[in-house]
Amino acid sequence: MTILVTGGLGYIGSHTVTELLHNGFEVIIVDDLSNSERFILENIEKITGKKPIFYPFDLKRKELLTQLFDAHQIDGCINFAAFKAVGESQVKPLDYYENNLFSLINILQEFKSRNISNFIFSSSCTVYGQADEMPIDEHTPLKTPESSYGKTKQMGEEILKDFAQAYRKKVSLLRYFNPIGAHPTALLGELPIGIPNNLVPYVTQTASGIREKLNIWGNDYPTEDGTAVRDYIYVVDLARAHVAALKKLMAEQQDTVIDIYNLGTGKGSSVLEVVEAFETANDVKVPYQICERRAGDITIAYANADKAEKELGWKADTSLEEALRTTWEWQKYLESRTQ
Numbered sequence: 410m411t412i413l414v415t416g417g418l419g420y421i422g423s424h425t426v427t428e429l430l431h432n433g434f435e436v437i438i439v440d441d442l443s444n445s446e447r448f449i450l451e452n453i454e455k456i457t458g459k460k461p462i463f464y465p466f467d468l469k470r471k472e473l474l475t476q477l478f479d480a481h482q483i484d485g486c487i488n489f490a491a492f493k494a495v496g497e498s499q500v501k502p503l504d505y506y507e508n509n510l511f512s513l514i515n516i517l518q519e520f521k522s523r524n525i526s527n528f529i530f531s532s533s534c535t536v537y538g539q540a541d542e543m544p545i546d547e548h549t550p551l552k553t554p555e556s557s558y559g560k561t562k563q564m565g566e567e568i569l570k571d572f573a574q575a576y577r578k579k580v581s582l583l584r585y586f587n588p589i590g591a592h593p594t595a596l597l598g599e600l601p602i603g604i605p606n607n608l609v610p611y612v613t614q615t616a617s618g619i620r621e622k623l624n625i626w627g628n629d630y631p632t633e634d635g636t637a638v639r640d641y642i643y644v645v646d647l648a649r650a651h652v653a654a655l656k657k658l659m660a661e662q663q664d665t666v667i668d669i670y671n672l673g674t675g676k677g678s679s680v681l682e683v684v685e686a687f688e689t690a691n692d693v694k695v696p697y698q699i700c701e702r703r704a705g706d707i708t709i710a711y712a713n714a715d716k717a718e719k720e721l722g723w724k725a726d727t728s729l730e731e732a733l734r735t736t737w738e739w740q741k742y743l744e745s746r747t748q
């Protein structure tokens with residue numbers, strides 16, 4: 410079976426490619442390198458002993474995509490390729506809609522015209538907004554996300570539901586909570602460009618001295634220690650969920666399948682708990698200061714991931730500390746590369 414992985418050199422994509430190769434799938438990666446680097450491809454080969462076919466192009470280039478589908482027999486797609494910076498999406502909404510949705514539609518057109526099924530979409534818990542009750546399961550009502558980035562995820566889900574219904578296709582919508590950590594070999598991990606927006610890359614860069622202090626965005630939330638709570642899921646656990654979701658889709662007998670899964674650990678951790686876990690796991694200090702809340706942030710979000718466990722036989726079982734230990738190893742690897 411050959412799987413097209415778009416954004417396959419990115420953070421979650423590269424870990425998933427590795428898991429797919431471990432599970433005997435052939436992989437074709439399309440990645441325009443806008444938020445990834447070529448050495449990741451070599452590192453995937455170091456880990457797996459296999460080199461995926463790689464095409465460096467932008468998925469908005471419809472003619473190149475058609476050529477790719479002409480050249481290869483493809484049995485499914487995992488679509489990671491997307492812009493993902495929440496703040497940037499507020500100032501460049503058109504870029505987000507164009508990039509995230511045109512590329513999705515271009516692939517779906519190929520699937521439609523060539524009679525291919527099995528499509529996995531990277532969605533986000535952002536589609537729930539601030540849910541009224543915790544934990545968040547798949548029946549929790551959706552709220553229109555504040556950011557244009559979040560809206561592209563919600564719209565992507567709607568496009569895929571219509572696609573599955575109208576053309577009798579199998580799709581899986583995976584709603585990620587907060588992915589963290591790096592590959593245990595320290596050869597794959599997150600590569601933030603410039604100043605990181607997300608918590609764990611910022612914590613990591615602070616511990617290594619690249620940033621002076623972590624800014625904790627608010628300690629007046631109605632949570633135990635006043636800082637906001639999220640469900641941090643280890644990226645390799647998350648990657649394994651993709652393989653499980655793909656295998657389930659492929660085994661389904663019906664033509665039309667719309668699977669939806671929350672992918673999280675089921676446990677919430679506050680910002681301060683993440684900082685402490687990082688310090689304990691790595692025996693380093695993370696200086697921080699408390700600042701005003703960040704606009705658009707929610708108070709609390711953690712998953713009920715029982716559906717994924719029951720239907721996919723999958724569970725995120727790596728601890729927060731273990732995940733944060735791999736992050737630190739990855740940071741040391743990155744620093745050794747630049748010396």
Ligand code: UD1
Nearest residue numbers: 493495533535606607608611624625626637639680703706
């Ligand atoms: C955000 C998006 C989510 C997206 C994810 C990945 C929303 C509501 N959430 O998640 O959809 O998939 O990014 O890009 O838009 N924090 C600090 N200091 C920092 C950085 C973060 O205190 O320097 C805090 C935040 O206030 C938050 C927590 O850490 O409480 C996690 O933040 P972050 O890693 O950015 O993820 P989310 O905002 O949960």
